[in-house]
Amino acid sequence: MARRCGGATSRFAGEISQSAGKSATSAVWLCFCLLFPSVAEAGLYTASDQVLLLSPDNVEALLINSTAAILAEFYASWCGHCIAFSPVYKSLARDIKEWKPAVDLAAIDCAAEENRKVCTAFGIRAYPTIKFFHAYSKADSTGQSFRTSTHDVRVLRHMIIDKLENHEEPWPPACPPLEPTSQAEIDSFFETSNVQHLALIFEDATSYIGREVTLDLLQFENVAVRRVLSTEDGLVTKLGVTEFPSCYLYSPEGNFTKLKVNIEARAFYSYALQCLPGVRRSGKPPPVAAGFIANNPQEPWKPFNRSRVYMADLESTLHHSLRVELAAHTVVKGGDLTSLREYVSVLAKYFPGRPVVVNLLKSLNAWLQNQTGEEISYEALREILDNAAQSPNIALPEGERWVGCQGSQPHFRRYPCGMWSLFHVLTVQAKEAGGTDPKEVLSAMRSYVRSFFGCRACAEHFEIMAEESLVEVNTLSSAVLWLWSRHNRVNNRLAGALSEDPDFPKLQWPSPEMCPACHSAKDNGDHRWNQQQVLPFLVSYFSSSSVLADHLEDESQILAKQREKHALLSQQRVERKAREALDSMTQPLPSQSTVQDEEEEEEEEEEGPQDQGEQGGERAAADEMQRKTPDTDPWGKPQVVVGRGRRQVHRKPRIVGLRIPEVPEDIVDLDSFVNQHYKAKALQGAAATRVKQRSLQRKEERAPGPVFGLGPDLDAGLGMVGLQPLEADFELDAGQRGTRLQKRELTGRRFAGEAELTRWVSVLSIGFSKVDISLCVILYFLSSMCLLAMYLFFKNRLRLRRGKVALP
Ligand SMILES: Cc1cc2nc3c(=O)[nH]c(=O)nc-3n(C[C@H](O)[C@H](O)[C@H](O)COP(=O)(O)OP(=O)(O)OC[C@H]3O[C@@H](n4cnc5c(N)ncnc54)[C@H](O)[C@@H]3O)c2cc1C
Ligand SMILES: *[C@@H]1O[C@H](CO)[C@@H](O)[C@H](O)[C@H]1NC(C)=O
Ligand SMILES: *[C@@H]1O[C@H](CO)[C@@H](O)[C@H](O)[C@H]1NC(C)=O
Numbered sequence: 001m002a003r004r005c006g007g008a009t010s011r012f013a014g015e016i017s018q019s020a021g022k023s024a025t026s027a028v029w030l031c032f033c034l035l036f037p038s039v040a041e042a043g044l045y046t047a048s049d050q051v052l053l054l055s056p057d058n059v060e061a062l063l064i065n066s067t068a069a070i071l072a073e074f075y076a077s078w079c080g081h082c083i084a085f086s087p088v089y090k091s092l093a094r095d096i097k098e099w100k101p102a103v104d105l106a107a108i109d110c111a112a113e114e115n116r117k118v119c120t121a122f123g124i125r126a127y128p129t130i131k132f133f134h135a136y137s138k139a140d141s142t143g144q145s146f147r148t149s150t151h152d153v154r155v156l157r158h159m160i161i162d163k164l165e166n167h168e169e170p171w172p173p174a175c176p177p178l179e180p181t182s183q184a185e186i187d188s189f190f191e192t193s194n195v196q197h198l199a200l201i202f203e204d205a206t207s208y209i210g211r212e213v214t215l216d217l218l219q220f221e222n223v224a225v226r227r228v229l230s231t232e233d234g235l236v237t238k239l240g241v242t243e244f245p246s247c248y249l250y251s252p253e254g255n256f257t258k259l260k261v262n263i264e265a266r267a268f269y270s271y272a273l274q275c276l277p278g279v280r281r282s283g284k285p286p287p288v289a290a291g292f293i294a295n296n297p298q299e300p301w302k303p304f305n306r307s308r309v310y311m312a313d314l315e316s317t318l319h320h321s322l323r324v325e326l327a328a329h330t331v332v333k334g335g336d337l338t339s340l341r342e343y344v345s346v347l348a349k350y351f352p353g354r355p356v357v358v359n360l361l362k363s364l365n366a367w368l369q370n371q372t373g374e375e376i377s378y379e380a381l382r383e384i385l386d387n388a389a390q391s392p393n394i395a396l397p398e399g400e401r402w403v404g405c406q407g408s409q410p411h412f413r414r415y416p417c418g419m420w421s422l423f424h425v426l427t428v429q430a431k432e433a434g435g436t437d438p439k440e441v442l443s444a445m446r447s448y449v450r451s452f453f454g455c456r457a458c459a460e461h462f463e464i465m466a467e468e469s470l471v472e473v474n475t476l477s478s479a480v481l482w483l484w485s486r487h488n489r490v491n492n493r494l495a496g497a498l499s500e501d502p503d504f505p506k507l508q509w510p511s512p513e514m515c516p517a518c519h520s521a522k523d524n525g526d527h528r529w530n531q532q533q534v535l536p537f538l539v540s541y542f543s544s545s546s547v548l549a550d551h552l553e554d555e556s557q558i559l560a561k562q563r564e565k566h567a568l569l570s571q572q573r574v575e576r577k578a579r580e581a582l583d584s585m586t587q588p589l590p591s592q593s594t595v596q597d598e599e600e601e602e603e604e605e606e607e608g609p610q611d612q613g614e615q616g617g618e619r620a621a622a623d624e625m626q627r628k629t630p631d632t633d634p635w636g637k638p639q640v641v642v643g644r645g646r647r648q649v650h651r652k653p654r655i656v657g658l659r660i661p662e663v664p665e666d667i668v669d670l671d672s673f674v675n676q677h678y679k680a681k682a683l684q685g686a687a688a689t690r691v692k693q694r695s696l697q698r699k700e701e702r703a704p705g706p707v708f709g710l711g712p713d714l715d716a717g718l719g720m721v722g723l724q725p726l727e728a729d730f731e732l733d734a735g736q737r738g739t740r741l742q743k744r745e746l747t748g749r750r751f752a753g754e755a756e757l758t759r760w761v762s763v764l765s766i767g768f769s770k771v772d773i774s775l776c777v778i779l780y781f782l783s784s785m786c787l788l789a790m791y792l793f794f795k796n797r798l799r800l801r802r803g804k805v806a807l808p
Contacts, residue, residue: 043077043109044086048461050093050493054108059118060139062106068172069103069135071146071160074119075128076111082128088151094492095153096160098270099215101174103160132163135172154526161211176218178211181226183234189224190252196278197223199259201269203245204230209266209525210245216270219496223279249276262512262519267527271512274505284502302551304403307514309421309542312551315357316400317418318347322364322385323398325454326378333375339447341368346444350429352544356555359394360387387562397558398565403551412501416455420487421542427483428542431476438476442483446470465489480538481531484509510537567797574790 045051052062054072063070073089075082093105110119110127122131122142131143148159165178181200189198199217201210210227217225228235230244239248239256247259247269261268273279304310326332332340348365351358367384368376387394400414405421407413426441435441446466453459465486473482488508495506512519517533540546 043107043112044075044082045090045107046464048464048493049090050097050105051089052104052106054106054115054118056114056118059108063133063137063143064139064141065136066104066133067135068101068174069164069167070106070133070137071103071130072106072108072133072143073128073130074108074110074122074124077109078111079127085128085151088153088156092153092156094489096157096215097492097495098217098219099160100219102172102215102218103164103175132160134167135175136170154524157212158208161208161215165211174218176214176225178214178227180205180210180229180232182232183238186226186235186250189250193224195222195224196252197273197276198250199223199225199269199273200228200235200239200248200250200256201225201245202228202230202232202236202239202241202243202248207245209269212266213247213269213273216266217273219282220274220279221282223273223276225273247272262516263521265521265525265527267521268512268519271507274507275511280502281496281500281505284500302401302403302406304406304550305548306404307541308404309425309547310403310405310551311353311547311549312401312403313405313418314351314422314425314547315353315397315552316402316405317415317422318351318357318361318396319398320400320415320418321448321452322396323382325452326381328454329452330378331375332378332381335447336451337375339444339451342444343448344368346426346430346441349435350426350433350441352425352429352547354552354555356393356395356558357397359391360385360396363387363391363394386565388566390563390566393559395555395558395562397553398561401551401553407501408503409501412499413504416458419453424480424483424487424538425542425544425547427476427480428539429544431480431539432543435476438479439470439473442466442470442473442479445483461490461493462486477535481535484534484538485529510534510541570793571797574793 043053045053047053051073052058052070054062063072073085075086077083089105089107096103096105108115108118110116110124130146130148132146133141133143137143144163146159146163148156150156161178164172164175167175186198186200199213201213203210207227210225214225214227217223230236230241235241241248243264245264247261247264248256249259250256259269259272261272326340329336344361344365345368348358348361351361353361364381364384368381383389385396402414402418405413405415405417407417423441423445426445430441437443446462449459449462453462469482469486473479491506491508494500497506500506510518515533515537518530518537520528520530522528
């Protein structure tokens with residue numbers, strides 16, 4: 001029984017704050033009203049409190065002729081009693097959330113100027129005043145009085161039940177019968193009803209449990225609840241009931257079994273009944289049997305243990321957060337940058353991942369802390385994330401592989417589920433590691449959610465909770481408990497929401513089944529979390545040793561993929577550069593370029609309009625070099641290759657002087673890269689340089705030239721091999737380039753074969769005899785270096801393709 005559910009009933013929420021002491025809560029609340037006037041200005045309740053916020057615009061629609069009865073609080077936000085009562089009212093709202101279709105809570109701030117008329121119309125003179133509005137109240141109704149000074153949620157709940165029981169006709173249609181049942185009714189029950197389960201709660205006449213559970217289950221199908229009084233002798237003897245209260249399940253066949261619960265109390269009955277097989281929230285599609293759920297045909301359902309945390313979910317969360325969610329911010333600055341720093345710092349400190357992932361988080365953190373500027377570009381961050389420097393044993397797996405966070409539909413669970421899990425794990429890790437700042441992880445979570453979490457409504461709700469009570473967190477243990485209790489509060493609010501996966505109902509967590517010791521009951525029978533037990537449970541549940549490694553991508557596979565990606569990316573970059581260079585090179589000689597441009601225009605027409613942005617041929621080349629090409633996605637997926645291939649096909653005929661038939665595809669880029677680089681330098685020096693006049697036909701005749709002493713230019717040449725965006729190199733001065741060179745050397749990616757280098761230098765040096773040597777000799781060396789690097793790179797790549805030699 002009860003296998004489907006992983007939590008307890010949604011009404012346990014919020015008792016934490018109460019058990020912490022009502023006065024403390026009120027005091028904190030009061031402080032908040034003073035500290036955050038914006039909260040007070042908006043009244044004492046917010047949209048996340050599950051209280052209808054009345055206003056002149058909606059008051060008629062909500063109170064008059066409503067299908068549910070409504071309890072409305074008229075308060076003034078400045079009044080001390082109202083402020084003290086508001087946490088109680090919110091608690092009540094969470095407690096009877098499941099009753100909403102029958103009875104709902106509302107509130108209106110009479111201190112707000114715009115609400116004055118409404119409050120006057122209802123005859124309100126003192127605050128707070130609570131009124132009970134029947135279902136289908138008439139337009140002239142001012143509600144029944146609901147006078148009480150209690151701050152006891154239980155008493156308020158019982159008063160509401162009394163009001164409902166005495167409800168005049170018409171009865172709120174969603175409200176189930178609340179009166180005790182009889183033997184006769186039960187005997188005929190299954191003749192008139194096709195409900196699968198009938199739950200009988202045996203209790204004394206003064207007990208409210210039966211009615212409470214009946215209302216708790218009113219939104220659930222396939223189950224009916226009736227109270228049976230202990231004086232109903234026939235049934236009591238038939239079932240052999242000795243304990244009051246107790247709950248029995250009556251089946252259509254006439255069998256009955258006692259419902260097994262830890263404690264004979266409302267919350268435990270409701271939880272157990274909500275989790276019975278076949279019982280589900282009304283209006284929700286039936287849950288699909290786990291074995292048959294498939295997110296999509298390529299992604300088969302992975303069986304998992306619902307009481308465990310999976311590293312695959314945590315890694316997927318990191319991927320989504322850092323590579324997808326953050327990517328929406330092309331530039332991160334100001335408060336967002338601080339948030340990002342906090343978040344990554346906490347990850348680097350506490351993420352209990354495999355060494356490769358932890359290494360990556362640490363290098364990301366180190367990089368972020370080193371950034372002294374006002375802002376960082378996502379592109380730069382992305383290079384660190386993807387380990388563009390190719391440091392050994394550093395990687396964050398790409399892609400999402402949800403396991404414990406799989407949903408029955410692709411739009412359920414996944415990332416937000418992973419986000420919660422991640423932060424639960426981090427709070428527990430911080431506690432285990434004995435961090436110094438108790439709020440460190442929670443502040444980081446708050447900042448991240450505020451700055452980046454894609455679900456803006458979620459972020460607002462979370463911010464409200466944080467603003468309200470994060471101050472209470474003063475130990476590492478209380479941080480763990482705070483997040484747990486706030487998560488339960490969110491679960492309570494979202495129970496029955498559209499975003500709830502019917503196969504993973506939003507219940508209070510952990511369930512009595514998962515952690516029996518976590519649950520207990522107060523003297524009055526109300527549920528109470530046993531925090532002394534919850535804490536060790538959370539610590540063990542989210543500890544690094546209990547995180548399962550099932551379904552993780554293999555480490556060597558991740559590293560291999562990373563290498564492949566870099567190889568592909570550098571190739572794409574080089575080719576793009578080459579293409580740009582080619583475009584710009586077509587300009588200087590009018591006689592030639594006219595012809596070429598005409599050719600190009602024809603080509604572009606064939607290629608279609610999407611390529612028009614690339615018609616850079618007419619523009620000044622220097623401009624081209626400095627401009628950050630907007631249409632470039634250096635992290636694009638392999639389909640970019642298709643476009644590249646097409647361009648090559650078109651442009652190849654325009655390349656003159658090809659002399660290396662062994663590598664026909666890549667030579668285009670090699671040559672044009674030289675052109676481009678040459679061009680950039682030439683334009684900086686003398687715009688009139690006649691680049692086109694060089695004769696490549698003669699290059700084989702040239703003798704080897706000098707090689708060394710070209711640090712910056714060599715570096716610029718190496719830059720194209722995928723390690724840094726090439727654009728930047730053109731703008732750097734020699735000193736900066738030197739620094740960059742050092743960085744790259746650290747990556748261990750070297751270019752061997754000095755003999756090859758000299759050969760290439762000689763090959764390329766010919767054409768420059770016709771131009772101003774004093775200007776061009778440096779450019780010439782530079783070009784040579786680039787060409788060398790290109791050649792070696794593509795040689796390497798070809799080898800890689802053939803699978804003979806792996807990259808270093
Ligand atoms: C900060 C934040 C705010 C959000 N706010 C909203 C919102 O306002 N509206 C909205 O529609 N959605 C919101 N979401 C999403 C929503 O909370 C769920 O994450 C999402 O609906 C997926 O639900 P789930 O069934 O996977 O369980 P989740 O609630 O995501 O929980 C994930 C897992 O954590 C465990 N767990 C559950 N409860 C607890 C607990 N109390 N303590 C410790 N572990 C627990 C369970 O194993 C569960 O499977 C928010 C998410 C986050 C991270
Ligand atoms: C009240 O609602 C019922 C049905 O919900 C409708 O038939 C009736 O006309 C409404 N009365 C008024 C006064 O709006
Ligand atoms: C799931 O994990 C829990 C806790 O570790 C364990 O007790 C239980 O046996 C596991 N269930 C399955 C089906 O493996």
